[in-house]
Structure formats: C-alpha cells, structure tokens
Amino acid sequence: MKKIILFLVDSMMPDVVHACIAQKKAPALEFFQQHGEIIPDCVTVYPTMTASVDCSLLTGVYPDEHKVPGLVWFDPQTKCIINYVNGAMPIYKIGLGKCANNVLYDLNERHLSKYVKTIHEELEEQGYISGSINVIAHRGHKQHKMSLPLVLDAIMGFQPAKVSGPTFLSLGTLVQPNLFRPLNWNWSHGPMSSYGINDAFAIDVLLEVIRSGKQPDFTLVYLPDNDHKVHRDPSAAVDHLAEVDKQLVRFLDSFDSWEQAMERNTILLISDHGQTSIGTDKDLNIPLDDLLASFSLYKLGTDFDVENEVVVCNNERMGYIYPLSNELHDKVIAAVSNESRLDIIAWKEDEWAVAQKGGTDEMVRFRKGGRYKDAYGAEWTIEGNAQVLDLQITGNLVAYDSFPDGMARLYGALFSQSAPVIVVNAAPGYELLSEYSPTHLGGGSHGSLHKQDSTIPLIVAGASHPFPRPARLIDVKAFIAQEIKALQAVR
Numbered sequence: 001m002k003k004i005i006l007f008l009v010d011s012m013m014p015d016v017v018h019a020c021i022a023q024k025k026a027p028a029l030e031f032f033q034q035h036g037e038i039i040p041d042c043v044t045v046y047p048t049m050t051a052s053v054d055c056s057l058l059t060g061v062y063p064d065e066h067k068v069p070g071l072v073w074f075d076p077q078t079k080c081i082i083n084y085v086n087g088a089m090p091i092y093k094i095g096l097g098k099c100a101n102n103v104l105y106d107l108n109e110r111h112l113s114k115y116v117k118t119i120h121e122e123l124e125e126q127g128y129i130s131g132s133i134n135v136i137a138h139r140g141h142k143q144h145k146m147s148l149p150l151v152l153d154a155i156m157g158f159q160p161a162k163v164s165g166p167t168f169l170s171l172g173t174l175v176q177p178n179l180f181r182p183l184n185w186n187w188s189h190g191p192m193s194s195y196g197i198n199d200a201f202a203i204d205v206l207l208e209v210i211r212s213g214k215q216p217d218f219t220l221v222y223l224p225d226n227d228h229k230v231h232r233d234p235s236a237a238v239d240h241l242a243e244v245d246k247q248l249v250r251f252l253d254s255f256d257s258w259e260q261a262m263e264r265n266t267i268l269l270i271s272d273h274g275q276t277s278i279g280t281d282k283d284l285n286i287p288l289d290d291l292l293a294s295f296s297l298y299k300l301g302t303d304f305d306v307e308n309e310v311v312v313c314n315n316e317r318m319g320y321i322y323p324l325s326n327e328l329h330d331k332v333i334a335a336v337s338n339e340s341r342l343d344i345i346a347w348k349e350d351e352w353a354v355a356q357k358g359g360t361d362e363m364v365r366f367r368k369g370g371r372y373k374d375a376y377g378a379e380w381t382i383e384g385n386a387q388v389l390d391l392q393i394t395g396n397l398v399a400y401d402s403f404p405d406g407m408a409r410l411y412g413a414l415f416s417q418s419a420p421v422i423v424v425n426a427a428p429g430y431e432l433l434s435e436y437s438p439t440h441l442g443g444g445s446h447g448s449l450h451k452q453d454s455t456i457p458l459i460v461a462g463a464s465h466p467f468p469r470p471a472r473l474i475d476v477k478a479f480i481a482q483e484i485k486a487l488q489a490v491r
C-alpha cells in the first residue's frame with residue numbers, strides 16, 4: 001500500500017517557499033508542487049509556538065481541548081513553570097533536569113489531555129502502523145525504552161524508563177528504533193542539535209526505515225533546523241529553507257527515481273508557525289516585568305513564596321500572565337492595558353473571552369454559539385468593538401484578516417487552562433521581554449496571533465483528494481485519516 005509521510009518544517013513561511021522555488025533553490029519543494037499544490041494561507045494554532053502547535057497537529061484540536069497551553073506555561077496546582085526547553089537561561093534557572101522531564105515525559109504522559117486521541121493512537125486502533133521521527137509530541141499505544149546520555153541521565157534526577165509512542169518511534173539518540181542498520185551518531189552536529197534532534201539525523205532515520213522494508217503507513221518527520229536559523233537571521237530565510245530542501249532531495253534521491261517516490265508515497269509538508277522580524281531598537285522589546293513592577297513577581301529559579309502575586313510565562317510574542325488571587329485579576333489587566341505595543345490583552349469572564357486593544361479602551365467580547373458564523377463554520381456571539389480583533393462583519397458572516405481564525409484560536413489559548421489567566425499579544429515587530437527569556441533583537445520571533453506568525457504553507461503532493469478550504473493545521477489529522485482509508489481502498 002502507498003504510504004503517507006508528513007514533514008513538519010519549523011518556521012517555514014509561505015512567501016519564503018514561493019521565493020525559494022522562484023529562485024530555483026528548492027528542487028524538492030518545486031517537485032512536490034508539480035505533483036500537487038501549495039496552499040499558502042493555512043492557519044496554525046495560538047500561541048504560535050512549537051509545543052502547542054505539535055499537539056494540535058497530532059490531535060486535530062486547539063489547546064482548549066488538548067490542554068497544552070504553549071511552550072512555556074504555569075501550572076497553578078503544582079506551582080510549577082512548565083518549559084518544554086526554550087532558551088538557555090530559563091532552562092538554567094528552572095533546571096535542565098526539570099525541563100528535560102517536561103519535554104521528554106510530562107508533555108506526552110501528563111499534560112496532553114487523555115480525552116483527545118493522537119493521530120498515532122487513532123490510526124493504530126484502526127490497524128495501521130504509525131511512525132514519529134523526532135517530534136516532541138508523540139503519544140501512542142506502544143511503550144518505548146528511552147536511553148539517556150549519561151550527562152542527561154545524571155541531571156534529570158529520575159529516568160523515565162519508557163515513553164509512549166506509535167509502533168515506530170524515533171527521538172534522536174534518546175529513543176532509537178530497531179533499524180535495518182544501526183545509525184552512527186555524528187557528534188559534529190553540535191551541542192544544541194545534539195541527541196539527534198536535527199534535520200540530517202531525522203532524514204537518516206527515515207531513509208533507514210524505508211530501506212528496512214518496515215516503513216509505517218503514516219510517518220510524521222520533524223525538521224527543526226530552519227527555526228534556529230530564521231531566529232538568528234530572518235533576512236536569509238530563503239537560503240535557510242534551501243538547506244531544508246537539500247535534506248528533502250536526499251529523501252527523493254533514495255528512490256530509483258523521484259517519480260518512484262511519488263508512486264510509493266503521498267507527501268505532505270507543513271510548518272508550525274511563521275516568524276516576525278524584530279528590529280534592533282531596544283524599544284521593540286516590551287518589558288513585561290516593568291509593566292508588572294507593582295506586583296510581587298515570582299522569580300524563576302527561586303522557591304515559591306506565599307508573597308508571590310503574579311507569574312509571567314513568556315512565549316516570545318505572546319505571554320500568559322497568572323494572577324495568583326482573584327482580587328489581582330483586574331489590577332493586572334489595568335497594569336498592562338496602557339501598553340500600546342500590545343495589540344491584544346485578553347482574559348476570561350465565565351464562558352466569555354474578552355479582548356482589549358492595548359493603549360485604548362476598545363474591547364470586544366465573544367463566546368461560542370450564536371448568530372454569527374465564520375469561514376470555518378463556527379458560530380459565535382459577539383459584543384463590543386469587532387475592530388479589536390479586526391473582524392469583518394457582513395450580516396451574520398464574520399471574516400478574519402489580521403488575526404486568522406482569531407476567535408477560536410484566542411479562545412483556545414484562554415481556555416487551555418481553567419485557572420484565571422491574562423493573555424498578552426505583541427503587535428507586529430515587537431516581542432516580550434521578561435526575566436531570563438530569550439529575545440531576538442535584530443532577528444526573528446514568533447508566538448503571536450497575528451497573520452505574520454500564524455499563516456503557514458501546506459504542501460500536499462500525490463493525495464487522492466483535495467485538502468479542505470479554508471485550510472487549517474488542525475484539519476490535517478482528519479485529512480490523513482481519510483487519505484489512508486482512500487489508499488487502502490485502491491490497494
């Protein structure tokens with residue numbers, strides 16, 4: 001039976017794909033385009049950060065249902081900041097051991113809701129074989145032994161002996177499947193891409209599983225390198241993507257011909273989010289800690305204290321602010337609402353989501369159900385100034401512009417946790433500054449609800465049916481489930 005492979009390319013952007021193909025720097029992407037289509041305006045998940053996006057790709061729902069709020073968030077019950085490894089300083093402060101546990105174990109086994117099914121769980125329940133290469137979210141019905149390098153083993157405190165995943169699970173050098181040939185790990189890949197979480201190693205594993213004759217019916221392959229490079233130098237994004245294309249060429253070249261690759265596989269490529277260029281001016285960093293200086297802020301790396309009033313979790317261009325008692329909620333909103341560099345400040349009021357434009361009194365509130373219908377078929381009740389979310393209302397129809405699928409996505413972030421939380425969103429060109437958080441002056445950043453961070457390309461090649469429009473990342477799961485059934489029918 002023909003197989004399905006989905007490549008998840010971190011920070012791949014639609015205009016960069018277009019330019020890369022036009023400049024003849026992406027022969028593989030161009031080949032996939034010739035065998036299918038490039039959808040340039042697919043919408044991803046909010047916050048536009050890898051962890052929340054990966055979980056949505058796997059489960060087909062936004063964070064209000066899968067319950068992984070972002071890359072960095074706070075759990076009020078355990079009084080812990082969860083960080084799936086973003087930035088060297090916060091990791092140092094929280095402790096690499098804790099972060100490693102968060103990303104390698106807790107994300108899949110504790111945080112990701114048991115009330116939703118991953119694509120791997122669903123496909124394998126239907127008798128298909130599923131595979132995951134280097135994706136941090138990988139929950140499935142099989143248990144896999146994790147072997148940690150000695151250094152990580154020593155600092156993690158406890159070693160989760162096993163992690164769950166689909167039948168074929170590969171996580172760098174940490175979880176290694178039995179392959180036809182053991183892969184030699186090349187340490188020249190450098191410390192941050194160490195443990196094999198990099199493009200070249202992911203493709204090595206993919207080629208080896210194909211060669212072994214045990215290619216899963218569906219394989220999800222994560223290619224992270226582009227993200228790091230675009231963060232450092234967004235102006236060279238085309239050349240960074242050209243490097244990814246070279247890895248895709250390695251995949252195509254492993255067949256007798258590129259045509260043979262298409263006869264044997266349906267290929268999808270998707271991104272997790274875009275990036276926004278941040279200039280060099282210090283003013284482009286919005287100092288959250290200063291805005292909240294009148295509160296006792298929890299300091300990373302210290303013990304939790306009864307005096308602590310507010311916790312800040314920085315997701316680059318988006319932030320979760322947690323007031324630790326009810327009477328602080330409105331005071332926190334008041335403290336940030338004069339900041340015009342925040343284009344959205346949002347919070348929950350019962351089942352309502354409320355959004356205010358920073359530096360103004362303009363507000364809109366919305367809840368699920370009601371007479372307004374958006375392009376995705378969702379129904380809403382909307383009150384107040386629809387301009388805050390740039391909603392274009394014609395009769396009962398709502399269209400989005402600056403904030404694609406803005407209501408469902410903002411709702412998804414706000415209701416990802418039951419705890420009171422205030423969401424702050426940086427306007428285009430800005431990012432959030434808070435203690436120890438990584439910033440990117442002169443580079444690229446993401447996390448926001450804005451279309452710059454939220455519009456991603458989706459490439460579908462060799463599929464039996466067209467992808468539904470308007471396209472969203474959360475619709476990929478159902479598309480694959482449908483495609484795999486269609487492929488079985490023609491077998």
Ligand SMILES: [Zn+2]
Pocket residue numbers: 011227228231446
């Ligand atoms: Zn990134």
